[in-house]
Amino acid sequence: GAGVSQSPSNKVTEKGKDVELRCDPISGHTALYWYRQRLGQGLEFLIYFQGNSAPDKSGLPSDRFSAERTGESVSTLTIQRTQQEDSAVYLCASSPTHSPLHFGNGTRLTVT
Amino acid sequence: AQKITQTQPGMFVQEKEAVTLDCTYDTSDPSYGLFWYKQPSSGEMIFLIYQGSYDQQNATEGRYSLNFQKARKSANLVISASQLGDSAMYFCAMRELIRTGANSKLTFGKGITLSVRP
Numbered sequence: 001g002a003g004v005s006q007s008p009s010n011k012v013t014e015k016g017k018d019v020e021l022r023c024d025p026i027s028g029h030t031a032l033y034w035y036r037q038r039l040g041q042g043l044e045f046l047i048y049f050q051g052n053s054a055p056d057k058s059g060l061p062s063d064r065f066s067a068e069r070t071g072e073s074v075s076t077l078t079i080q081r082t083q084q085e086d087s088a089v090y091l092c093a094s095s096p097t098h099s100p101l102h103f104g105n106g107t108r109l110t111v112t
Numbered sequence: 113a114q115k116i117t118q119t120q121p122g123m124f125v126q127e128k129e130a131v132t133l134d135c136t137y138d139t140s141d142p143s144y145g146l147f148w149y150k151q152p153s154s155g156e157m158i159f160l161i162y163q164g165s166y167d168q169q170n171a172t173e174g175r176y177s178l179n180f181q182k183a184r185k186s187a188n189l190v191i192s193a194s195q196l197g198d199s200a201m202y203f204c205a206m207r208e209l210i211r212t213g214a215n216s217k218l219t220f221g222k223g224i225t226l227s228v229r230p
Contacts, residue, residue, distance in 0.1 A: 033217065042203060042222040043157075056217050089155065093218075098209055100147060101218055103157035 002026075004104035006092050012110045013082055021077040021107045025094030032075050033101060034067055035091040043091065049075060082111045114139045116204050116221035123226045125194045132179070133189040133224050135204030143209040146187040147218065148178065152200040160202075163187060164209070191226075199228045 005024040013019050025032050034046040045059040049069040060066070064083075069075040079086055089108050093101035115138040125131035137146065148160040163171045163178045171178040179188040187206075191198055204221045 035220075043205075043220040045217050045219065048217050059217075091157065093157070098145070100159040100162055101157075102159070105156055 004092055004094050004102055006090075006104035006107050008107060009105065010108045010110075012112060015084060015111055016081055018078065018080045019082055019109065021079075021090050021092075021109070023075045023077070023092030023094075023104060025073065025075070025092070026102055027073075029094035029096055029102070030072065031095045031097070032069055033093040033095075034075070034077050035093065036088045037091060037106070038088045046077070046090075079109075082109075084111050087111045114141070114144075114206055114208065114219040116206055116219055118204055118221035118224050120224050123224055124229060125191075125198075125226065126229050127196060128193055130190060130192045131194055131226065133191070133202050133204075133226065135187045135189065135221060137185050137187060137204070137206050139185075139206065139208070141208040145207050145209055146178070146180070147205040147207075148176070148187075148189045149203045149205060149220075150198075150200045151203065151223070152197075157203075161189070194228045196228050196230060199226060201225050 032049040035043040047057040064080045089106040091106045093103045146163045150158045
């Protein structure tokens with residue numbers, strides 16, 4: 001594919017359930033990033049991967065949040081025991097070294 | 113720690129006029145990159161322009177130019193000849209440039225809403 005692909009595009013879940021968000025980066029991009037954007041707000045950094053390792057996971061809000069990346073490709077962001085404050089758009093981006101980030105269209109998560 | 117500040121309230125500009133969107137930053141890193149992204153109401157993030165801290169000249173990309181003043185730690189975006197399609201949220205961002213070639217996180221400002229009037 002030409003761009004970063006995220007799935008699902010929309011997810012509605014009940015409070016307390018676990019959710020998995022998927023990101024397929026652009027082929028060959030070494031770096032992969034997850035951001036969260038609440039309605040009308042800026043982008044909040046969550047975690048980034050260099051290859052399959054995560055040098056910076058400082059933005060994960062709590063231990064309910066985790067992410068992994070395999071094969072220097074697909075990444076999954078998992079939110080356990082979702083809370084209403086987790087409702088947001090989750091954006092994934094990828095990039096080669098020192099290049100601008102290419103963003104996906106995001107997953108809109110709504111926790112009811 | 114890196115910090116990006118975008119404090120302008122919603123901005124309005126008449127079609128075909130130029131507009132400047134302000135961005136100031138704070139970092140202790142000697143080498144860094146500055147970025148501007150556009151986010152229309154559709155939600156996609158569109159890369160506009162990049163400025164490296166050691167670049168001698170201000171970056172330009174079509175109707176976009178970056179007014180980089182390193183001593184003032186400002187990186188304002190100038191949009192010339194505004195178009196209706198420029199109405200969007202605009203984010204300034206920065207990242208440290210690591211010599212080893214590794215990447216680092218991109219830190220974003222809170223954004224500025226620009227509305228272009230016909």
